Amino acid sequence: MFFERKPKFAVLGAGHGGQAMAAHLALMGYEVNLFNKTATRIEAVRKIGGIHLSGVFNGFGKLKKVTTDLRQAIAGVDIIMIVTPATAHEFFARALVPVLEDGQIVVLNPGRTGGALEFAQILKEEGFKKKCYIAETQTFLYASRVIGPAQARIFGLKNIVPIAAFPAVDTPVVYNKLHRVFPQFTPAKNILKTSLENIGAVFHPVPTILNVGRIESTRGDFTYYHEGISPSVARFAQMVDDERMAVALRLGVDVLTARDWMRKVYGVQGNTLYEVFQNNRQYDGIKAPATIDHRYIYEDVPMSLVPISSLGRMLGVPTPAINTIIDMACLLHERDYWAIGRTVEKLGLAGMTVKEIQSYVETGKVKVRRPSKVSRFTVGSEVERVVDLGHIIREREGGVDN
Amino acid sequence: MFFERKPKFAVLGAGHGGQAMAAHLALMGYEVNLFNKTATRIEAVRKIGGIHLSGVFNGFGKLKKVTTDLRQAIAGVDIIMIVTPATAHEFFARALVPVLEDGQIVVLNPGRTGGALEFAQILKEEGFKKKCYIAETQTFLYASRVIGPAQARIFGLKNIVPIAAFPAVDTPVVYNKLHRVFPQFTPAKNILKTSLENIGAVFHPVPTILNVGRIESTRGDFTYYHEGISPSVARFAQMVDDERMAVALRLGVDVLTARDWMRKVYGVQGNTLYEVFQNNRQYDGIKAPATIDHRYIYEDVPMSLVPISSLGRMLGVPTPAINTIIDMACLLHERDYWAIGRTVEKLGLAGMTVKEIQSYVETGKVKVRRPSKVSRFTVGSEVERVVDLGHIIREREGGVDN
Numbered sequence A, B: 001m002f003f004e005r006k007p008k009f010a011v012l013g014a015g016h017g018g019q020a021m022a023a024h025l026a027l028m029g030y031e032v033n034l035f036n037k038t039a040t041r042i043e044a045v046r047k048i049g050g051i052h053l054s055g056v057f058n059g060f061g062k063l064k065k066v067t068t069d070l071r072q073a074i075a076g077v078d079i080i081m082i083v084t085p086a087t088a089h090e091f092f093a094r095a096l097v098p099v100l101e102d103g104q105i106v107v108l109n110p111g112r113t114g115g116a117l118e119f120a121q122i123l124k125e126e127g128f129k130k131k132c133y134i135a136e137t138q139t140f141l142y143a144s145r146v147i148g149p150a151q152a153r154i155f156g157l158k159n160i161v162p163i164a165a166f167p168a169v170d171t172p173v174v175y176n177k178l179h180r181v182f183p184q185f186t187p188a189k190n191i192l193k194t195s196l197e198n199i200g201a202v203f204h205p206v207p208t209i210l211n212v213g214r215i216e217s218t219r220g221d222f223t224y225y226h227e228g229i230s231p232s233v234a235r236f237a238q239m240v241d242d243e244r245m246a247v248a249l250r251l252g253v254d255v256l257t258a259r260d261w262m263r264k265v266y267g268v269q270g271n272t273l274y275e276v277f278q279n280n281r282q283y284d285g286i287k288a289p290a291t292i293d294h295r296y297i298y299e300d301v302p303m304s305l306v307p308i309s310s311l312g313r314m315l316g317v318p319t320p321a322i323n324t325i326i327d328m329a330c331l332l333h334e335r336d337y338w339a340i341g342r343t344v345e346k347l348g349l350a351g352m353t354v355k356e357i358q359s360y361v362e363t364g365k366v367k368v369r370r371p372s373k374v375s376r377f378t379v380g381s382e383v384e385r386v387v388d389l390g391h392i393i394r395e396r397e398g399g400v401d402n
Helices: A016-027 A040-048 A070-074 A086-096 A115-125 A168-178 A191-196 A205-209 A212-218 A231-250 A258-266 A273-279 A300-315 A320-333 A354-363 A374-396 B016-027 B040-048 B070-074 B086-096 B115-125 B168-178 B191-196 B205-209 B212-218 B231-250 B258-266 B273-279 B300-315 B320-333 B354-363 B374-396
Strands: A009-012 A032-035 A050-055 A059-062 A065-067 A079-082 A105-108 A133-137 A142-148 A151-157 A161-166 A185-187 B009-012 B032-035 B050-055 B059-062 B065-067 B079-082 B105-108 B133-137 B142-148 B151-157 B161-166 B185-187
Touching: A009 A016, A009 A070, A016 A032, A016 A050, A016 A059, A016 A142, A016 A151, A032 A070, A040 A050, A040 A065, A065 A070, A070 A086, A079 A086, A086 A105, A086 A115, A086 A300, A105 A115, A105 A168, A115 A133, A115 A161, A115 A191, A133 A168, A133 A191, A161 A168, A161 A191, A168 A185, A168 A354, A191 A231, A191 A354, A205 A212, A205 A231, A205 A300, A205 A320, A212 B212, A212 B231, A231 A258, A231 A273, A231 A300, A231 A320, A231 B212, A231 B320, A258 A273, A300 A320, A320 B231, A320 B320, B009 B016, B009 B070, B016 B032, B016 B050, B016 B059, B016 B142, B016 B151, B032 B070, B040 B050, B040 B065, B065 B070, B070 B086, B079 B086, B086 B105, B086 B115, B086 B300, B105 B115, B105 B168, B115 B133, B115 B161, B115 B191, B133 B168, B133 B191, B161 B168, B161 B191, B168 B185, B168 B354, B191 B231, B191 B354, B205 B212, B205 B231, B205 B300, B205 B320, B231 B258, B231 B273, B231 B300, B231 B320, B258 B273, B300 B320
Parallel strands: A009 A032, A009 A079, A032 A065, A050 A151, A079 A105, A105 A133, A161 A185, B009 B032, B009 B079, B032 B065, B050 B151, B079 B105, B105 B133, B161 B185
Antiparallel strands: A050 A059, A133 A161, A142 A151, B050 B059, B133 B161, B142 B151
16 A cells, blocks of 8 residues: 555646646646646646646646646546536536546535536436546635746645545545545545535625625725625525525534534634624635626535525425525526526436435435335425426516526 | 685604604694604604704794694694605504594605505405595605704705505595695606606615625715615616516506606616716715615515515516515515515405506406406416415425515
């Protein structure tokens, strides 16, 4: 084991996160390829063959290949780190189908809610037959920024980054390959844990939407977590968090409340979500987005809130605050996030009971229902009927359906 | 006609509007009683027997009676001016049932959406038998403030204040009594016009909700119409306005768009709602509310947006932007504005067709449907079915139902 060959990496996505990770891996001595869809973003990196890293780590991270050719990028590597907004996960799943090699590990950094499930579902639908490993992290490892051409800076690293594979039986394979590289990676029970402990679902869309006027008229020139999160904004975020917790509880997943997450990650105290935000000195000076055309809405609404809402609807857990925020986002962006987002259908969970979902995330296998179990079928069709009616009424009520 | 006895007034409500109107009427030489539910607010006025008025009009308005006794306040008067938030209209309707006298005129200043209809429906339900006249204005006559104990100031008056009675056949009676007192009052076709040209529905809830964080963290220390209405806020307000116009169009009512209203009332130009707001110099310096517990939400959501949404749902006009703003308000205030608000049921319009509504607002009479017209009945029950389903799904989807 000790003399095991060092894994080779491909980092897909050359934004703030991808360039930092590629450079860091290279500095640690790993062979790394960097892929980006558009050539302009990696032009400078390609010219000098690597990335200057500063901040927590300093040095030149020399890359093996810098390319816009996905096949070349992943050929012969062991681990594929996808470091993009979750909105790009579907693109990568479809693009990787013809080029993925047997035994490769794909990690979504992070998966948001349902990333690994959606990815696996696309491979299934596309008839993918090889054995690969699909995993997601609960959050992104670094706080990092691209600070110039081929220059990245890592401001900080999280101590613990939960990771899980879909199915969970594959988590040990992924963990064993990665934990020597990133000791922060910690195995989570399964992807329901990493997906439902996605705290961005609580921290991003609500404060952005309840500050639209200020974001646009000041171009984000106010402190997001302190000035942006007033008592009513925090109370609304708490409602969203309560709904997230209720869906997790229904699925038997033990996740932290947003307040406990803040206490654990930042060590801050407070009786309410408002107090922990205000008491968190590490949020000092963090500015709001400069525009509402921001991933806090276009990523977190379809990839975090829609899957929680969709699971809630299927399992009979009401999510009125989440639904209203999704509706607001649809109207503000004039985009149908209900259709774009990760529904239970896209996650391959449609019609499943809680027990079936729990078994599916562990084994990856859908239990075949025995025809004799009529009651089981009835439950399934009940669920579908509710979803259908919801659709009809959404249109009747004038819901967003553009 | 010229020597007709001067009408006697009761002004109900001693807030910013009521004190200004009572003092102004008294200054013009009319006999005026002032009523307020709570004694403290009229204590100073009662002590000195009137109100010092300043601004556009100056002088001491001596009042006949200043009282918390409704029967005393309205005994023997000709015209009862209700000058309160629309949320108090229901209280006044119920409280007036036992004391209203034959021939008295009640004017809601303003009615918001459906004020006169709701008022008349309550009289009907309470078995009120006398002949009174119920009218509503489209907007409030003054810009005024209480500036001290028994001191009111009128900053300005609107040139035109549309007024209509329910039913419209009564409008001439009301107009003839009032137009010599208030030449600004102009008869509108019917209450659909005054109710659907309620521009507060467009200007109040959307900018307040999309600025919750800023309102609370600055206590309203920013300009409401200029800094508060950014391009996306104006776009959202435009969607609300488009839905209001669509409901009006379905009812055959010719109302101004918000943009045209701004052009007409303030003489400002602009291609978009955003531009007319920004170009309106008369909005300079108007600050936002200091709290979100403000009539811009607790009055305009249930008394302006809910009736428009409810009419839209009954008549097949989708109002997704309005519905989402109502949902947001319910969650922010933890109050069920869908239940509190003026639905078609409360307006006495439930189950009516467009033609029936048009006829009802003119004559006050509900057409009795002939049993032979089965198709007509089918339409009625169709409508009810849709409304019912909406209710079911709202609960299933986790809509607000507290």
